[in-house]
Amino acid sequence: MSLARLCLIIPFAYIIIYVGGAFLIPESLGLAWVWLQRGVVSAALVCLFVLFLRHSRGSRRPAGLTHAMGISFLLVLPAIITSYWVGVVGALVTPILVACSAIWERTRRVGNH
Template sequence: MTSQGNMSGSLVDRLGGGVVAFARLCIIVPFVYLVVYVGGAFLIPKSLGPTWVWIQRGVVSTAILCLLALFIQHPRPERRPSGLTHTMAISFLLTLPAIVTSYWAGVFGALVPPLLVIGSAVWERVRHA
């Protein structure tokens, strides 16, 4: 029999472990919640509509802020854990959950981590050239 801890650990391991798993969850969770958001939109009363929209926006904002915090912790490409650069570079995908709720701050915010990753890579190449 497997314990709950082992199941959780294997999920984290499958996602790359440590900060890489955390970064990947920051991208996955808004998409999973997007399905819940769209499905629940038909079930909730109209009076809860604005709250429902802001919950999705909060999920997207939290994901973006967590990715920015990870970039601040690991700004140099050569010192990032394996897989973190790729995960942060594809975080532009968070624009879709932001667009669904017309959350334009989230759309532009989702572009910041990939631009920071690209900028840091260019900076390192120029610095070492």
């Protein structure tokens, strides 16, 4: 649960470092600086996706994990800051999977009763 929260908090906290550091680093390191932010976003997205794979059934997820994975669409903002369109699309994957798993479980429960 705390890992999922960290995956959401760290990219946003890094935005402050990213923007502040952009004024301080030499221009020759600009591309590396952008890719560092993209790497932070990518790591968070992969981590959330792996957490979903480990806890794909909503009824078996630890408390609060569904919420953390459901709001991971907020990672669109750190991805947009660096024009990382793979990250923008990737930020939508986990929330969609969480919603689909919830729908799947509800339809299975209704069908079994």
